Amino acid sequence: MRNPWVKLGTFKSCEKSTGRGLVFLIGMMIFILFFPHGKAMAGSGERDLIPLQPIIDRSAPGDIIHLASGRYSGPVTIDKNITIQGDPTVIVVNEKTTSAITIQSDGVKLSGFTIEHNANELTAAIQVEGAKSEITDLHIQTQGYGMIIRNSSQATIQRNNITWAGSDSASSGQKGNGIDLYNSHDSYIEANEITGMRDGIYLENSRKSTVQNNRLLHTRYGIHCMYIDGSSVMDNTGEENMTGAMIMGVKNTVISGNSFRKQSTNVHSQGILLYDVHQSSIHNNVVEGNRVGMNIAESSGNEIHDNAVLRNFVGIQLVLAEANEFTRNQLVSNVIEASALDSPNNVLMENYWDSFQGLDLNRDGISEISYAINPFYEQLVSRNSAYQLFFQSPGMVFLSDLFTEGREQWTTDKSPRMSMDTGSDLNMSVERPARSNVVWMLGLILLGVATFIIIYMGVLRK
Structure with a gap:
């Protein structure tokens, strides 16, 4: 008589083998379903792309193409005045070493969708060669340029x-540049956000253009x-760039309402650089926390105010700049407030200098004592940059007060203001550290109270 336990063990052994086989079979089915062509899986994304060029080719001038959600293949060329619309789930992918979308016709409109331009050549997600193009609400991820606009208007x-x-x-x-214009006039560039590119917005030989409310x-x-x-450059904001705005070789241009903060990563960093700028207005800008706030070089006839x-x-650096007017600017907490090199005949009036102690006898808000900008710090650091470590130390301030060489040549505000404009953006900026100082003082008081309690309780215990 056979042992029943042997049969049971045999059954269990077969059950285990069957289970293993079933697991193996399921695994093979999953592999076949998800990896049907082995290595071809890596390229399946390309096979799944919807060709965009045939859709464009089938359209007629004036058509509006609404793209359904999905991934479309570039590059494409648009040679008729059509409109292409989508939402962020519509993605145009380009792996070729040409621009993802090239616009050759006038009046083309693109809006709403996403472009992934993965070519590492200096090509663009969008290249515009036609006039009156409208490009709005796109999401562009590029390893080259964002947009190139050439010989357009x-x-x-x-x-x-x-x-x-691309690579970090x-x-x-x-x-490449985010938006790059050359010989393209009367353009309107507004409310774009550009991150990590070479230059955010680059305009060359592109007159009567407006660059407004962009974030760089x-x-x-x-x-x-x-x-x-x-042209006009207005209401833009920039942070942690090497330079916020570099304006070169222009006339009759308005630079207004911009805010450039924290441009300090490079020895040449500055908030706003004006180079070879003439007969222009630079007003109501905020430059904060930069290595140089405003650098005015080889420029003349400009109005720089408020x-x-x-x-x-x-704060302000003048190099070979002459006949400019500086009025009602507010300079606060700059290590070196202003400096001037070979910059004659500039007019400084009614600026506010926070380090200046003036005298207002008639109470009109204007000091009867002029304010001459002491060049001591700048001359010192030009000889040895290590002296920056000692700026605003008591000894350095004392030496600065003793320095009077060439005083008649110093840049001088003839009528400095006694107080800031309470309605300015600068005043709001100054309020923030004031609140921080209050918090700091409260912290010290609480620390003192806690220390007293600890000591007092320790005495009682003894």
Whole structure:
């Protein structure tokens, strides 16, 4: 008679083998379903892309193409005045070493969708060669340029988000610009956000253009303008770029309402650089926490007024600049308030200098004593940059007060203001550290009370 336990053990052994086989079979089915072509899986994304060029080719001039959610393949060329619309789930992917979308016709409109431009050549997600293009609300991730506009006019570029998608270690020279215009006039660039590109917005030989309300982050130059006569750069914000705005070779241009903060990562960092700028108005800007707040070089005939120059290493720097008017600017907490090199005949009037102790006999808010900008610090650091470590130390302040060499040549405000404009952006900026000081003082008081209690309780215990 056979042992029943042997049969049971045999059954259990078969059950285990069957279970293992079933698991193996299920695994094979999953592999076949999800990896049907082995290595071809890596390229299946490309096979799943919807060709966009045939959709464009089938359209007629004036058509509006509404793209359904999905991934579309580029590059494409648009040679008729059509409109292409989508939402962020519509993604145009380009792996080729040409621009993802090239616009050759006038009156083309693009809006709403996403572009992934993965070519590491200096090509663009969008290249515009036609006039009166409208590019709005796009999300662009690029390893080249964001947009290139060439020999065009009346382009409207609004509310786009452009981000560098290449290597984090790429240098500025290996990147493209966010929005790049050349010989493209009467353009309107508004409310775009650009991050990590070489220059955020670059305009060259593009006159009568408007650059307004854009946000530029982590670029070389947030806004870089050359030969844009009759243009305006207004209400833009930039942080942690090498330079906030570099304005070069322009006339009759307005730089107004911009805010450039924390441009200090490079020895040449500055909030606003004006180089070879003439007959222009620079007003109501805020430059805060930069290495140089405003650098005016080889520029003349400009009106520079009502700017807030706050907590920069150098507030205003003049180099070979002459016949400019500086009025009603407010300079607060800059290490070096202003400096001038070979810059004659500039007029400084009614500026506020927080380190100046004036005398207002007639109570009109203007000091009867002029304020001469002492060049001691700048001359000292030009000889040895290590002396920056001792700025505002008691000994350095004492030596600065003794320095009077060439005083008649110092840049001088003939009628400095006694107080800040209470309605300015600068005044609001100053309030923040004031509140921080209150918190700091309260912290010290609480620390003192806690220390007293600890000591007192220790005495009682003894």
